[in-house]
Amino acid sequence: GQNIDQPTEMTATEGAIVQINCTYQTSGFNGLFWYQQHAGEAPTFLSYNVLDGLEEKGRFSSFLSRSKGYSYLLLKELQMKDSASYLCAVPHAGNMLTFGGGTRLMVKP
């Protein structure tokens, strides 16, 4: 089985940096995904971490620590369009992909 926890909501200011945490427990780690989902739309892929460390992709970075069962998504230079839900997901039992409850990020001017 697996258990994935994320904060429910976060608020940040335009131009700032925000870190969204995800902790997980899974039998047989096979990578961790981050997705972005705007209201009324389908989730879109942001990042995939398999090895420990930080992976940077423009304004977005994702960090993984397998020994701690912990990941975070770092968003820099926040823009209003970054207001969305951010979903952490972990595959288990091979490819069965399970999601956390998602973190709703509100960016304020």
Place this chain on the structure above:
Amino acid sequence: DVKVTQSSRYLVKRTGEKVFLECVQDMDHENMFWYRQDPGLGLRLIYFSYDVKMKEKGDIPEGYSVSREKKERFSLILESASTNQTSMYLCASKESGTEAFFGQGTRLTVV
């Protein structure tokens, strides 16, 4: 571009009706998924298929069944729709070790 297409964007059905939600992907992916998404509950896995005619129950399979007769098509069936199955339904497909791609979602209302 990978395309995952769900047959309907919006659907209204009556209680007790048999409902079919269809999903087709065009990238020859082995794995396909059906999720439902409700406010405050995130994406919950209903069923997963890792090959033709192969399926596994997810976290909330009760009241649902699935069919995968062809690799590209994964159908979700509500045998007898109930009002508590009103939700957004999302289909996804993925290859091993890569990200999942989602359809646009079907907003089902059961009245």
